[in-house]
Amino acid sequence: MTTGLEKNVAAAERRAAATERPVAAAEEKKAPSLLDRMGGPTGLAYTYLPILVFVLANTLLGLKGAIGSAVAVAVGLCVLRLTRKEPVMPAVSGLFGAAVASFIAYRTGSAKGFFLVGIWASLVQAALVLISVLIRRPLVGVVVNLVNGGGQAWRRDKPTLLAYDIATLTLFAVFAARFIVQQWLYEASTTGWLAFAKIAMGFPLFGLAAVVGIWAVRRATKRREVLAGELRPAEAI
Structure with a gap:
């Protein structure tokens, strides 16, 4: 036979479960997406903007101009991130990638x-x-x-x-x-x-x-x- 105490315990457990469900759902909604982990839209810009600048500058200024422009943009994005006191890792990664890629382009002459x-x-x-x-x-x-x-x-x-x-x-x-x-x-x-x-x-x-x-x-x-x-x-x- 179920006692009054057992009924109260069961009711308390149901209330606790009902309270935890919205909290768990809210935590799931707050979980960072893949885009968030990459720094959001600005993080993608830090990665891809030097590439776009390199291609455009190569058409207008030639290889050396393209290399200088891509690295300058990557450095500028790092400075911008620092002045805004935002995490700099996306921009630093973009700068490192642009620097290495530019060096290879310079060495190959293409x-x-x-x-x-x-x-x-x-x-x-x-x-x-x-x-x-x-x-x-x-x-x-x-x-x-x-x-x-x-x-x-x-x-x-x-x-x-x-x-x-x-x-x-x-x-x-x-x-x-x-x-x-x-x-x-x-x-x-x-x-x-x-x-x-x-x-x-x-x-x-x-x-x-x-x-x-x-x-x-x-x-x-x-x-x-x-x-x-x-x-x-x-x-x-």
């Missing part, structure tokens, strides 16, 4: 050299991601469980491992597509289209990979909850 580092970086990234799947340690799963402190148990559950395989192979497809398309454009010496491909195959494709990654994490979380539920009765015996 504007298309500006994109060479990014092209081959995509190939290396694609290879590393694919290897992680082949050795049964898909990179997305490894990173997620390192961050969450999930240990190695996820690798022994086939549905979870499959989900992380799919997410990691999506990331491989992004890197491989970037290398294939941009290397082809590099060989064709189409600097303008190289810039377009670098931008178009950057955040949009990574956004797609992020969606698949989120799906994999949610699937893995549900599997963990199911497995935990199956273990509880056994532990109680």
Whole structure:
């Protein structure tokens, strides 16, 4: 027979659960998106504006003028970020990328050299991601469980491992597509289209990979909850 105390406890638990649901929903809404992690729209500008300036300046001023303009814009974005007392990492990353790309372009004596580092970086990234799947340690799963402190148990559950395989192979497809398309454009010496491909195959494709990654994490979380539920009765015996 249910006592009055048990009824009060049950009612209190229901009220607590009802209170926690809106709080959890609010926390989910506040979770930063992929765009937020990249510094928002301004963060994308810090990454891509030097590229656009390089292509335009190369048409008007030649290679040396393009190199100077791209680096000057990247430096200017860093200074702007500092004066606004905003995090400078997106701008510093853009400056570093522009400086390295400009150096390669100067050494090769060709504007298309500006994109060479990014092209081959995509190939290396694609290879590393694919290897992680082949050795049964898909990179997305490894990173997620390192961050969450999930240990190695996820690798022994086939549905979870499959989900992380799919997410990691999506990331491989992004890197491989970037290398294939941009290397082809590099060989064709189409600097303008190289810039377009670098931008178009950057955040949009990574956004797609992020969606698949989120799906994999949610699937893995549900599997963990199911497995935990199956273990509880056994532990109680």
